[in-house]
Amino acid sequence: MEKLIYLDNAATTKTAPEVVEAMLPYFTEHYGNPSSVYGFAAANKEVITRQREIIADTLGAKDNEIYFTAGGSESDNWALVATAEAYSAKGKHIITSKIEHHAILHTCEYLEKRGFEITYLDVDEKGIVNLEQLREAVREDTILISVMFANNEIGTIQPIQKIGEIAQEHGILFHTDAVQAFGQVPIDVDVCHIDMLSASGHKLNGPKGIGFLYIRKGVKIRSFIHGGAQERRRRAGTENVPGIVGLGKAVERAAMSMEERTAEERRLRDYLIERIEKEIPYCRLNGDREQRLPNNVNFSFQFIEGESLLIMLDMKKICASSGSACTSGSLDPSHVLLAIGLPHEIAHGSLRLTLGEETTKEDLDYVVDSLKEIVQNLRDMSPLYEDFLKKQK
Numbered sequence: 001m002e003k004l005i006y007l008d009n010a011a012t013t014k015t016a017p018e019v020v021e022a023m024l025p026y027f028t029e030h031y032g033n034p035s036s037v038y039g040f041a042a043a044n045k046e047v048i049t050r051q052r053e054i055i056a057d058t059l060g061a062k063d064n065e066i067y068f069t070a071g072g073s074e075s076d077n078w079a080l081v082a083t084a085e086a087y088s089a090k091g092k093h094i095i096t097s098k099i100e101h102h103a104i105l106h107t108c109e110y111l112e113k114r115g116f117e118i119t120y121l122d123v124d125e126k127g128i129v130n131l132e133q134l135r136e137a138v139r140e141d142t143i144l145i146s147v148m149f150a151n152n153e154i155g156t157i158q159p160i161q162k163i164g165e166i167a168q169e170h171g172i173l174f175h176t177d178a179v180q181a182f183g184q185v186p187i188d189v190d191v192c193h194i195d196m197l198s199a200s201g202h203k204l205n206g207p208k209g210i211g212f213l214y215i216r217k218g219v220k221i222r223s224f225i226h227g228g229a230q231e232r233r234r235r236a237g238t239e240n241v242p243g244i245v246g247l248g249k250a251v252e253r254a255a256m257s258m259e260e261r262t263a264e265e266r267r268l269r270d271y272l273i274e275r276i277e278k279e280i281p282y283c284r285l286n287g288d289r290e291q292r293l294p295n296n297v298n299f300s301f302q303f304i305e306g307e308s309l310l311i312m313l314d315m316k317k318i319c320a321s322s323g324s325a326c327t328s329g330s331l332d333p334s335h336v337l338l339a340i341g342l343p344h345e346i347a348h349g350s351l352r353l354t355l356g357e358e359t360t361k362e363d364l365d366y367v368v369d370s371l372k373e374i375v376q377n378l379r380d381m382s383p384l385y386e387d388f389l390k391k392q393k
């Protein structure tokens with residue numbers, strides 16, 4: 001089979017052709033700086049406001065609560081660092097979870113070096129945060145709770161509304177990294193008591209390098225980039241107009257197609273899970289079966305290495321991701337898989353397959369057929385598997 005099978009949509013997605021089309025005139029025709037006075041350029045100001053409205057509408061927010069950033073990582077950094085600074089007179093304690101994206105975890109480490117104290121909540125074997133532990137972790141000096149909406153590795157969706165209620169009860173700000181959930185799960189910032197929310201364009205068929213941070217009106221947050229008056233003086237820099245237009249288009253598409261698209265993804269996801277569980281022995285589904293992103297499948301296969309699996313899949317033109325050695329090139333298994341209690345050797349044999357809007361059942365049949373063969377071949381070479389078979393006898 002020649003076709004590329006892309007099942008790494010949690011890493012990034014294909015920019016939709018309509019999104020590219022919407023962006024193009026803003027490079028070549030409407031290239032004016034939105035801060036300029038003349039009409040040709042100033043018209044872009046309204047274009048930007050329109051995109052803010054489109055995004056705000058999908059969240060039950062107001063347009064002046066949407067701040068454009070360069071993506072999910074920046075939004076996460078901004079939410080944490082600026083809140084920490086702005087509220088440090090009230091306290092220096094922040095609560096987060098052990099399974100956050102590194103954009104949150106490494107920012108927390110940075111804040112720890114600056115005198116903030118961070119509580120990292122445990123998750124259960126499905127990856128859901130412990131609400132009782134959250135209640136107990138709250139202190140007089142807690143200023144922020146930051147828990148991701150849905151996990152990027154195992155797809156688990158958190159009880160965000162309940163977390164928001166606990167935050168509100170105690171008068172603590174609540175931030176959520178919704179980079180994976182936005183566009184996949186309906187979100188209402190008022191219902192969930194969310195004060196800040198991070199999202200990113202390239203995870204929902206939009207362009208890379210653009211995202212936003214929702215900041216509820218009234219939240220005291222410091223400016224993140226100092227300079228011009230853009231983004232209500234909080235994030236300076238000439239606006240990425242083509243990116244903003246692309247993001248607006250991507251969000252509009254995702255909101256319009258959400259019900260149908262996610263129903264189809266869920267159907268395909270469950271088909272893939274069912275076939276793998278039936279046809280490949282000694283595997284384990286990671287994450288919750290119900291509270292799960294519609295496009296996420298994550299399995300651990302005993303006796304093999306996720307990295308070898310990826311290389312063999314790549315030879316069959318299948319793009320996937322493993323839960324072990326990630327961008328850092330380290331050989332440690334993923335912090336998420338360890339947090340749900342997987343032993344190192346099982347976590348090492350993990351595979352994440354994330355479906356996209358173009359994924360078909362035929363793609364998945366080809367993937368399962370390939371996977372069966374590859375897993376068997378790798379096991380046949382595995383001393384661990386040999387030992388296991390010997391013990392069985």
Ligand SMILES: *Cc1c(COP(=O)(O)O)cnc(C)c1O
Binds near residue numbers: 071209
């Ligand atoms: C991808 C991702 C990010 C980072 O977003 P970028 O736009 O790539 O910076 C942050 N959090 C989660 C959960 C993600 O999946």
